[in-house]
Amino acid sequence: MTIEIGSKTALMLALCEALRDTYSLAAVTNDIFTKEDGEFLVAHHALPEARIRAVETGGCPHAAIREDISANLQACEDLSSQFALDMVLVESGGDNLAANFSRELADYIVYVIDVAGGDKVPRKGGPGITQADLLVINKTDLAPHVGASLDVMARDAKAMRGRGATVFAQVNARDGVPAIVDHVVAAFKAATATP
Template identity: 60%
Template structure:
C-alpha cells in the first residue's frame, strides 16, 4: 500500500478512542464510509463535503486498489481544497486496508491532522467492497455503510456485517426504485429486522439536499463527540 504523497512513517500511531489527546488538543471525529462498488460512496462523500464545509473543517482519505481515481474525482469537483484530500492505493482487497492492515490509512489520517489541525471531521472512504466490509475501530470512530436500490431490494435481507453493524446504513438511489422494480417498504422492513434500533437513511443524491439525513446524523455524532471532550 502507498499514499499519493511522500511521507515518513512514524514509529507508532497516535490513535486514541478519546476526542482529546493527552496534550489537550482536540482530535477529529473519524468516519468510515464503506459499501459495494457503485453504491454511491464517493458521491456521498462529495455531497457531505459540499454541505458541511462552510461550518466544519473537513478532510478526506479515499481508497482505491490500483488508482487514485476517487481522490482525483473529489479534487476535480473542488469539494475541498486539494490539500484536504489524500489517496491510498491498497494494492489488495479494500477491506484489508480498512480492517486488517490499517497502517497506510492511519498514516494518511494522522498526516492530515498534523498538517491541517484542528479538524472537525475526517471521512475515510473504502474502496468498493462487499457486504462483509467493516472498519477497524483503530482507524475510525464511527461507520457508515452505503448500499443502493439499483442493486436489488433484497440487499438488506442478505445482511452481512456492513449492513447489520454499521452505525448508519444508507440506502441510496431511491429515485431509481420505480425503474428497477424495487420496493422501498420491503427494504426498510428488512433493514429493521437486520439492524434493530440502529438507524437507516433512505436518500437520493439526484435530488437537491438529498444528503441531508446523512449530514444531520453526522452533525449529531460530532456534537456528541465534542461533548465527550468537555465532560
C-alpha cells in the first residue's frame, strides 16, 4: 500500500517511528535540487538507509506526484522489489494548495497544511484539501502567534471536506500523531483485508 504525505518531513519521521516495529516500511522523499528530506530521515534513523529513497525532481515536486509520476513510481517499485513491504510512504515537497497526488501513485493521501498560513487556508480549498483521504492541520501551537482560529479552521475544513477526516496536530511534539497513525493503519487494514 502506498501512503502519500503532502509536504511534511516531520510527519514522515513520526509515521516511520510509529509504524516501523509493526509494519515493513519504506520512504520516498521529493526535493527539487537536493536530497535533503531523505537525508533528514536517514540522520534521524527513521528507517534503515536502504529503505529511504530521495527523488530529485529537477522542477516542481508537485508535477512528480501528479503529471509525471515516473520517478516516484520507479522508486516505489525499486523498494518493493528489494523488500517485502507493507507500506511505502511518499512525501511531496512544497505547500501548493493546487497539488494532490495522482491516484495511480497513491492508495491513501494525507495532506498537511500549516496553521502559520492563517485560518483562511482550509476555505481556500484546492484538491489537497478537498480530495485527500486525511487532512492534517499542523502546528496548532502557532495559532495564537499568527492570529488564527482553530475553530474557524475546523469549521471551514468540515465545509470543504464534508465527512472527510481532519486531524489537528503539533507533529513535532507528537500531539495528534496517534490519531494520524490510527487513520493510516485503518486504511491499510481495509485495503489488505481478505473477503
